[in-house]
Amino acid sequence: MNLGKVVGTVVSTRKEPSLDGIRFLLVRLVGTDGKETGNFVVAADAMGAGPGEYVLTAAGSSARQTTVTQNRPVDAVIMAIVDTWEIGGKTLYVKD
Amino acid sequence: MNLGKVVGTVVSTRKEPSLDGIRFLLVRLVGTDGKETGNFVVAADAMGAGPGEYVLTAAGSSARQTTVTQNRPVDAVIMAIVDTWEIGGKTLYVKD
Amino acid sequence: MNLGKVVGTVVSTRKEPSLDGIRFLLVRLVGTDGKETGNFVVAADAMGAGPGEYVLTAAGSSARQTTVTQNRPVDAVIMAIVDTWEIGGKTLYVKD
Amino acid sequence: MNLGKVVGTVVSTRKEPSLDGIRFLLVRLVGTDGKETGNFVVAADAMGAGPGEYVLTAAGSSARQTTVTQNRPVDAVIMAIVDTWEIGGKTLYVKD
Amino acid sequence: MNLGKVVGTVVSTRKEPSLDGIRFLLVRLVGTDGKETGNFVVAADAMGAGPGEYVLTAAGSSARQTTVTQNRPVDAVIMAIVDTWEIGGKTLYVKD
Numbered sequence: 001m002n003l004g005k006v007v008g009t010v011v012s013t014r015k016e017p018s019l020d021g022i023r024f025l026l027v028r029l030v031g032t033d034g035k036e037t038g039n040f041v042v043a044a045d046a047m048g049a050g051p052g053e054y055v056l057t058a059a060g061s062s063a064r065q066t067t068v069t070q071n072r073p074v075d076a077v078i079m080a081i082v083d084t085w086e087i088g089g090k091t092l093y094v095k096d
Numbered sequence: 097m098n099l100g101k102v103v104g105t106v107v108s109t110r111k112e113p114s115l116d117g118i119r120f121l122l123v124r125l126v127g128t129d130g131k132e133t134g135n136f137v138v139a140a141d142a143m144g145a146g147p148g149e150y151v152l153t154a155a156g157s158s159a160r161q162t163t164v165t166q167n168r169p170v171d172a173v174i175m176a177i178v179d180t181w182e183i184g185g186k187t188l189y190v191k192d
Numbered sequence: 193m194n195l196g197k198v199v200g201t202v203v204s205t206r207k208e209p210s211l212d213g214i215r216f217l218l219v220r221l222v223g224t225d226g227k228e229t230g231n232f233v234v235a236a237d238a239m240g241a242g243p244g245e246y247v248l249t250a251a252g253s254s255a256r257q258t259t260v261t262q263n264r265p266v267d268a269v270i271m272a273i274v275d276t277w278e279i280g281g282k283t284l285y286v287k288d
Numbered sequence: 289m290n291l292g293k294v295v296g297t298v299v300s301t302r303k304e305p306s307l308d309g310i311r312f313l314l315v316r317l318v319g320t321d322g323k324e325t326g327n328f329v330v331a332a333d334a335m336g337a338g339p340g341e342y343v344l345t346a347a348g349s350s351a352r353q354t355t356v357t358q359n360r361p362v363d364a365v366i367m368a369i370v371d372t373w374e375i376g377g378k379t380l381y382v383k384d
Numbered sequence: 385m386n387l388g389k390v391v392g393t394v395v396s397t398r399k400e401p402s403l404d405g406i407r408f409l410l411v412r413l414v415g416t417d418g419k420e421t422g423n424f425v426v427a428a429d430a431m432g433a434g435p436g437e438y439v440l441t442a443a444g445s446s447a448r449q450t451t452v453t454q455n456r457p458v459d460a461v462i463m464a465i466v467d468t469w470e471i472g473g474k475t476l477y478v479k480d
Contacts, residue, residue, distance in 0.1 A: 056300065062352060075159075114258075208431070218416060234385040264446075320410060352457075369399065371397055
């Protein structure tokens with residue numbers, strides 16, 4: 001999975017019908033220090049994630065293994081909202 | 097998904113028979129500012145997208161989850177045409 | 193899909209038995225100007241492509257969606273030979 | 289597979305229900321010399337891996353081929369803990 | 385597929401049970417001139433490949449389409465040992 005931060009929303013009305021009701025979020029990838037790397041992905045939101053939240057995204061066919069995304073043409077999904085992460089016992093991020 | 101802009105068309109008559117009737121579009125990837133990044137993908141068109149439109153493309157097996165592309169040897173599909181996107185509440189793109 | 197140009201052949205006699213009879217071609221990736229980018233892929237040939245031809249290649253599980261490659265351990269396939277492509281109405285390549 | 293080193297943990301309580309009980313580890317990718325490359329992946333832990341251990345990670349749909357990860361929205365899994373590796377008969381790493 | 389050269393072995397005793405008996409090889413990716421590019425992959429060996437041999441590797445779900453790797457959590461497999469390759473009729477490599 002990638003570690004990312006929700007920063008925005010992409011809206012589409014003309015889309016494959018099976019995508020109706022799925023929210024597309026702009027997620028900037030971050031490093032282990034939480035800083036944005038410059039890369040981003042548009043991910044289907046299976047979690048009700050909001051702006052500023054750190055999330056995990058799964059790509060490829062794994063992005064279709066959630067209730068929201070099953071059998072749908074999406075190749076990235078937010079499947080977890082991150083509470084905290086640590087490296088070597090040192091906490092690098094804690095959700096507010 | 098990637099965010100991209102339709103810029104052109106690729107035409108092929110000698111192709112896997114299951115691809116008959118599928119349109120292949122040249123899609124340049126763009127950043128969140130809408131500017132082209134220099135990378136591009138050739139995507140099957142499931143949406144009737146036209147030149148200049150901003151689109152979402154799905155890759156891999158997810159590219160085969162549309163009515164048009166099912167069971168066909170395509171690894172990228174346009175599955176949504178973008179109306180607008182925003183970051184931090186600021187609209188960065190609105191379709192004409 | 194990637195846009196590429198067939199430049200050579202890879203020959204293997206010791207291979208997974210299901211691959212017997214499949215031709216492996218060296219395909220250099222090209223930009224929208226038709227120039228080689230320096231990257232290449234070895235792709236199964238589902239089309240009878242020849243040297244110098246511009247082709248589309250599909251990757252991943254989509255590479256197994258042709259008659260020639262079904263259920264075989266190949267992750268890239270030539271599934272179309274390109275006749276022409278255009279950007280903004282300007283033809284950038286026409287097959288001889 | 290990628291060769292990596294477990295360095296930390298990512299904790300999430302709000303996640304796709306099928307992910308309950310799966311541990312997410314921060315894995316830094318390493319070169320054949322064992323040095324970190326700067327890239328990392330968040331991987332589901334199918335092995336009970338601990339910090340400092342060198343591991344193999346599998347990506348994509350292959351990440352769902354373990355008992356722990358089957359049918360779950362994860363695109364990277366630790367499926368082996370590395371004992372040793374060698375190049376040209378020279379051992380480059382031995383687990384303590 | 386990628387073109388690579390077998391350079392070493394990775395040994396693991398603690399691994400997903402379905403992986404018992406599968407050999408993991410270190411494969412350095414090479415260019416069309418046969419020179420190593422600096423990148424490498426750890427691939428399951430479906431061919432009995434040995435050090436110094438040039439091989440093709442398949443990635444993703446395609447890596448599970450060999451008898452050895454079916455339904456197993458591996459995302460790269462050696463599915464062919466290369467005898468020779470040529471570009472523009474000029475042979476660039478011949479196996480000893």
